[in-house]
Amino acid sequence: MARPSQAIDQALLASGLLLYPQCGCAGLSLRKVAEHAGTQPAMVHYHFGGKPAFLRAVLQQLYERLFSELNLPGNRQGGPRDRLRAALLTLGRFLLQHRDIAARLALDMAQGEPVVRSFLQTNAPRHIGLLLGLMAEARAAGELLPLAPVQIFVFLMGAINAPTLVATGLQREDVAASLLGDRLSEQVLTDEALCQRLDLALAALSPRHDRPGGPS
Template sequence: MKTSARIQFIEAGLRLYPKYGYRKLSVRLLAAESGLSSGMFHHLFAGKDAFIAELWQQHYETTFGTIDFISDGHAPPSEQLRHAIRLLAHALRDNLDWVNRLFADSSDGIAAADIFLRRHATQYADRLYDLLGQCFPNMTFSDLVGRMSYILSSVITPMFLAVRFDNMGILPEKVRTSTPDLLTDEAIEQRITWTFSTLPA
């Protein structure tokens, strides 16, 4: 069965977006990548903004949208939180090129990127803070924010910084060659273990 032109454009966008981002991803590039015409693009999509919105949503639904933070509801809240952090870390690791590009577009003043990030990040934040609150039921929300910052910066941030600094060419060679090791399942699990073992009671 022949793939529809709409799907061909979306698939082309999925391949090209991490490299070009919002501003440089042109209809001309999409047409060349998909093997279709620019006229067909304008027939199928109301414009570039509508296309990008559909592209982001499509990628989200097939990646982050499949995350199920609910593990064993009978497990202690701390184990459920570890499970949620693990799933989020793996999803971010597997989509670093996309996430970095989306953050770059947001930093570049693309309002649609801000809206998209806020809309989808909120649901993850709500779930994580709910679990953290169950772990520390007598803690103020301000203190919960501090602890969540500690968890996320310990487990997830190293992946983003390592890739960003490597791309910038500012890492010493012996550090740069070890950067991929930070992205392995084992490394993520080790950071989770370290983080939760040092989390103040």
Template sequence: MKLKTAGRKLLQEKGITGLTVREACRVAGVNTGMFHYYFGSKDEFLKAVLKEMYAEFMLNFRAGVAVAGTPRARLKNALAEVGKFARSVRNAAPMIFADLAYGKKEAFTFVSGNFTEHIQHIAALAEECRPDSLLKGHSIPFMIAAMVSVMIFPVLIAGVLGRNGVRTVGGKTLEELRDEVLSDAGIAERAEIALRGTGL
């Protein structure tokens, strides 16, 4: 559908707060009446767009964890896919996390109902890997927190810095830093770092 395609484009460019119904309709080439007929509100539209993006992510995620190889290799693939998904929603992610942090129940209900399937897969792979890990004395949620944060936190920080007008960090421009951290190669390296951090 043209509207959801427009929504994805605008979400990545402007984030949740910058995406407006009028702009989505303009980019899609439809009138607001059609928008309201299909979605009713901006919130419902955003949910539909994010669900579609998550569904695509899960296709790639399942393919990554289904490949032949060791549990460690499959776990690394899974973490890399999480990093790529975080990159794809980087302009929306800070607002989603802010809503969760401020206790907005609708945000929690939406995220817990739609964005958790991959965690179950990561938990199963972490369980397979745990005997060889430095974290074998810790719970699976502890392991997941240690690994997944490496994939998500840099994306959130990049978004926060950009929104606050920061241009350089550690002698690099923010754009150079984004290229380093958010490229496929950078994501793969962070997945490796996440695993090594657990002793795998």
């Protein structure tokens, strides 16, 4: 049976998730979170024990949603390449949906925020390990070129997900608006654009006879 105070827990976590992209670790005050959630700052201390633990809980809850989606039964159907594509698409869509949070995480990590560093050190190996395993299966089945696994991983992340973060950063800082304008949203930050990048990247890593236009 859920605790009566669970609604307050979840309201605080939801407020933290909404405020984090704007404020980051340094600017996110417990008073601001409590006001947004319609409660008192003491409730954050009561439920989470302080700001670092609260921030970690906010990030962890979001990450567990991602990892659950990566492990959905639908992502385990088909051959190795199909399963790899499904996992990459799930990750890419999650990043696209939460790109403001991901961009703030990257900024906080670059600034050496201990909570973010600890969070990423603990959790990143989980989805990276899952993806490396799927890549190894696809390589063993002859569905990917026999390149080093880390080389494949870095290439795929750079081709599929890095544009989401770059475009988000350019929009946030209003960089080159006269040149890029709405084209960032239309040509980079859409599901269609994400699928195009994913399929182009996998095609580039496929054996030659599997590539579009290659010999049959």
